[in-house]
Amino acid sequence: MNTKELITENEYLKKVVEELQTKITELNVENETLKIAVITDPLTKLYSRKGIMDLFRQEYKRAGRDGVKLTVITFDIDHFKNINDTYGHPVGDVVLAEIGKIIKERVRETDKAGRFGGEEFIILLPHTDTEGAIRVAESIRAEVEKSNPANIQVTISAGIMEYDSTSKLTMEEVFKKADNALYASKRGGRNKITIAKASE
Numbered sequence: 080m081n082t083k084e085l086i087t088e089n090e091y092l093k094k095v096v097e098e099l100q101t102k103i104t105e106l107n108v109e110n111e112t113l114k115i116a117v118i119t120d121p122l123t124k125l126y127s128r129k130g131i132m133d134l135f136r137q138e139y140k141r142a143g144r145d146g147v148k149l150t151v152i153t154f155d156i157d158h159f160k161n162i163n164d165t166y167g168h169p170v171g172d173v174v175l176a177e178i179g180k181i182i183k184e185r186v187r188e189t190d191k192a193g194r195f196g197g198e199e200f201i202i203l204l205p206h207t208d209t210e211g212a213i214r215v216a217e218s219i220r221a222e223v224e225k226s227n228p229a230n231i232q233v234t235i236s237a238g239i240m241e242y243d244s245t246s247k248l249t250m251e252e253v254f255k256k257a258d259n260a261l262y263a264s265k266r267g268g269r270n271k272i273t274i275a276k277a278s279e
Contacts (some may be wrong), residue, residue: 119145120194123179131193138191138203139242139250146244150212152202152223153220153257154237157269159198163232168227176233177228185218192243209241209274216272224270233263236264239266248277 102248126134135151156162156178163171171227175198182192182200191203204212216237223235238260242253260275267273 108213112154113126121178121198122175123182123194124176125179125200126193127193127194130197131191131195131203134191134255135194135201136250137181137202138205139253140249142205142242143244147206148208148241148243149252149253150204150209150239150241151257152212152216152237152239153195153205153254153261154200154202154216155261155265156234156263157234157236162233164230166229173229174231174233177226178223178233181222181226185215185222190215191241201257211239211276213236213272214241220270234270236269237272238262238264238275239272241254241277246277 107223118127118133119125119229120127125131136151141147151256156174159171159174175194178200179194182202186192186202186204189205190207191205193201195201202215202249204215216239220235220237221231226233238257240253240257240260242248248256256275256277260273263273
């Protein structure tokens with residue numbers, strides 16, 4: 080191989096490497112897009128069930144390790160099945176999207192909010208006690224009540240559970256207590272917030 084052929088071969092290989100690097104960059108972007116799609120609920124633009132539960136595990140471990148509070152809010156749209164049955168699923172989707180928007184507007188950047196499934200949502204509030212969580216939950220509850228998405232009166236019921244590492248509760252127990260408080264709100268007449276107790 081003469082010098083001219085070596086230069087041509089070298090230029091060709093350089094071009095191949097550049098094309099491969101471009102392809103790798105494109106694949107990395109596609110990979111990131113897919114990761115975001117897996118952890119994002121397309122309707123509400125909040126975290127998906129998988130996304131929020133992965134974050135719950137991380138925040139629970141962090142709270143235990145650092146000895147800080149983590150408060151969990153679970154809430155549910157009251158009579159959501161009736162909304163779907165009466166007005167149809169497209170209207171139900173409008174309601175879900177509007178509630179997702181309200182949540183995003185009322186949580187801090189450090190808070191994590193997700194759609195757990197159907198009409199149930201979870202908000203994780205790191206470094207937040209029960210009083211702080213009540214303010215967030217009440218702000219969301221009041222805004223949902225006055226929002227009237229798709230010209231329908233909508234309300235939510237919520238449960239709050241504060242975790243700190245001294246309680247020795249598992250992540251599942253923290254979630255269950257928040258969920259039980261949510262159902263106490265529903266049994267108590269709906270459109271309200273109930274606080275769970277670590278000892279109950």
